Amino acid sequence: MELSQEFFMKMALKQAELAFAADEVPIGAVVVANNQVIGKGFNQVETLNDPTAHAEMLAITAASSFLNSKYLNECTIYVTVEPCVMCYGAIKNARIKQVILGCLEPKHGFTNVVSKSSKLNIKTGILEEESVELMKSFFSTKRGPTNER
């Protein structure tokens, strides 16, 4: 049975909740191949004091390790929030086939910075409300009810 995009986005949201619980900006990611999660990650920048430890990076490293391959060209990555430029670059380097997002991130998302001609097979709006809500709740505990990072 082909599992739905909502199913995998729920798994990414579970990762995001782990980030939330660790007082990290709540973003989660899973990498899927053949209907199976082969890598997952949640934002750990604060915990690891590492600016590269975004959810997508950790999920990509895990998936590459699982497949023993630097290319993930048959894979889809599910991310709860639009990736930053670093993670966009990692997704391109890994040649990931498709990107499914919960919601866009107008301030820190890559689409503002990366040239429009640089294509990525991308779809957004899967469990959008849940993805947005998690970010909103996190930042409301930080500095009032805004969606800013």
Place this chain on the structure above:
Amino acid sequence: MELSQEFFMKMALKQAELAFAADEVPIGAVVVANNQVIGKGFNQVETLNDPTAHAEMLAITAASSFLNSKYLNECTIYVTVEPCVMCYGAIKNARIKQVILGCLEPKHGFTNVVSKSSKLNIKTGILEEESVELMKSFFSTKRGPTNER
């Protein structure tokens, strides 16, 4: 005594030589704070089968770990070859103050992909000949004497 940019680029080139010896695309990086190297790295994509294991990423993670800080805002990164988009994003995320390059990389470097309005304090051409030469020798062993990656 203030050490020269050439001094630190030589250290980055030493890292690049380690990559070369490991049959990796020969790119090296060091992160410098207060006249001291606090993080270094060489490309290990093939060795680790990890598309995120670029020289700059490893050097940034090492420097953040050394300083116990996700921001490297007082640091300079020396890279032998112009970073890709992923590494550009990591440099921005880490808020690195200055970027010193050996040489540009017209094909995979970030400047082609990232919007011109996104500023980075960047200087290139430090030990340019050595940086270019190392890349050329590497690729000449792979597919004839070109500078392509």
